Amino acid sequence: MSNTSKIVLITGATAGIGRMTALHLAKLGHHVIATGRKVSELAKLEEEAGGLGYKLDTLVLDVTSAPSIATAVDEVARLTNGHGLDVLINNAGFGILGPTSEIDDSEMHRQYETNVFGLMNVTRAFLPRMQQRRGGRIINVSSVGGRITLPFFGVYNSTKYAVESLSDALRYELRPFGIDVALIEPGVIRTNFESTAVSGLEAFASTPYAGAVAKYEEMSKMADRFASNPIVIAKAIARAVKARRASARYVAPRSTYMILWMSSLLPTFVWDWAMRKVGFLSTQTVDPSKVGAARATVPGGPRSPSASHTPATEARAPSN
Numbered sequence: 001m002s003n004t005s006k007i008v009l010i011t012g013a014t015a016g017i018g019r020m021t022a023l024h025l026a027k028l029g030h031h032v033i034a035t036g037r038k039v040s041e042l043a044k045l046e047e048e049a050g051g052l053g054y055k056l057d058t059l060v061l062d063v064t065s066a067p068s069i070a071t072a073v074d075e076v077a078r079l080t081n082g083h084g085l086d087v088l089i090n091n092a093g094f095g096i097l098g099p100t101s102e103i104d105d106s107e108m109h110r111q112y113e114t115n116v117f118g119l120m121n122v123t124r125a126f127l128p129r130m131q132q133r134r135g136g137r138i139i140n141v142s143s144v145g146g147r148i149t150l151p152f153f154g155v156y157n158s159t160k161y162a163v164e165s166l167s168d169a170l171r172y173e174l175r176p177f178g179i180d181v182a183l184i185e186p187g188v189i190r191t192n193f194e195s196t197a198v199s200g201l202e203a204f205a206s207t208p209y210a211g212a213v214a215k216y217e218e219m220s221k222m223a224d225r226f227a228s229n230p231i232v233i234a235k236a237i238a239r240a241v242k243a244r245r246a247s248a249r250y251v252a253p254r255s256t257y258m259i260l261w262m263s264s265l266l267p268t269f270v271w272d273w274a275m276r277k278v279g280f281l282s283t284q285t286v287d288p289s290k291v292g293a294a295r296a297t298v299p300g301g302p303r304s305p306s307a308s309h310t311p312a313t314e315a316r317a318p319s320n
């Protein structure tokens with residue numbers, strides 16, 4: 001392994017940004033440990049990387065499961081002869097879309113358990129070896145939605161705001177150990193993220209927001225045309241891995257800066273007007289007669305109680 005080659009673990013590497021990043025970092029010569037819940041997807045990834053001659057190992061890791069995290073720590077010690085990680089990339093995450101006041105506790109918990117508590121538990125598990133070695137890097141995949149809030153993404157955006165704040169604090173506190181903490185802030189990227197986000201939106205058909213949500217769903221399908229390839233995020237992460245001192249934030253693609261710039265310059269009342277337009281929120285699209293109506297249950301959808309509490313062992317089984 002060359003001096004610039006790092007031992008990198010990435011969570012949520014079975015799809016989207018995580019998968020692309022795992023292959024890209026392995027291509028650059030890093031020893032990648034790609035982790036995820038779906039055994040079949042991990043096997044496919046390992047086979048693809050092997051065929052290309054990359055050094056890529058895979059491990060099962062559900063970031064919401066303490067036993068799964070503990071096993072992964074032991075496995076990493078074995079794979080690295082006790083060295084541990086040079087770089088931890090916390091990428092696993094998802095968002096579900098819906099009117100913020102209509103999303104119930106179990107759904108909020110599910111998002112926080114993965115995006116916030118999962119990220120912190122994985123970090124705590126791998127941190128001691130970095131602290132003992134006085135070196136390492138933690139790269140947290142946040143979102144431009146960790147800096148601005150979109151209509152119907154309130155719960156998801158709040159998890160990313162939490163990631164931003166936790167990462168800022170970790171950056172101050174881990175610097176004395178020689179550990180850098182960087183945030184990756186993707187804009188709209190073409191992955192499974194959007195289909196997961198809109199799945200089960202029918203649950204809100206009986207709420208006052210039904211009309212607005214339906215129009216928003218239509219618009220979000222068209223927005224896919226403007227989405228970027230996940231390679232732009234893989235390259236931003238590669239820059240964060242390679243930098244002598246990592247920057248605090250990497251925004252990608254570059255066009256995403258525009259919306260951050262607008263949100264910082266526009267007066268709140270103008271910004272709010274624009275966000276209401278984006279969410280089709282007006283007196284014509286909300287229906288007060290539906291206030292208090294029971295929410296529909298979507299069988300098998302991400303909002304159904306069984307899916308909300310999928311045990312880690314089930315989640316690990318191949319599911320597609």
Ligand SMILES: NC(=O)c1ccc[n+]([C@@H]2O[C@H](COP(=O)([O-])OP(=O)(O)OC[C@H]3O[C@@H](n4cnc5c(N)ncnc54)[C@H](OP(=O)(O)O)[C@@H]3O)[C@@H](O)[C@H]2O)c1
Binds near residue numbers: 142143
């Ligand atoms: N795509 C975008 O536009 C966008 C924009 C900003 C930020 N992001 C962030 O980028 C990250 C990656 O998302 P993506 O766009 O690549 O979406 P994706 O294609 O849906 O991939 C998400 C990955 O996270 C994994 N994951 C979810 N829950 C997990 C858990 N409990 N344990 C381990 N892995 C888990 C998924 O595995 P399963 O298949 O097993 O669920 C999958 O591998 C997320 O943190 C997301 O919030 C995405």
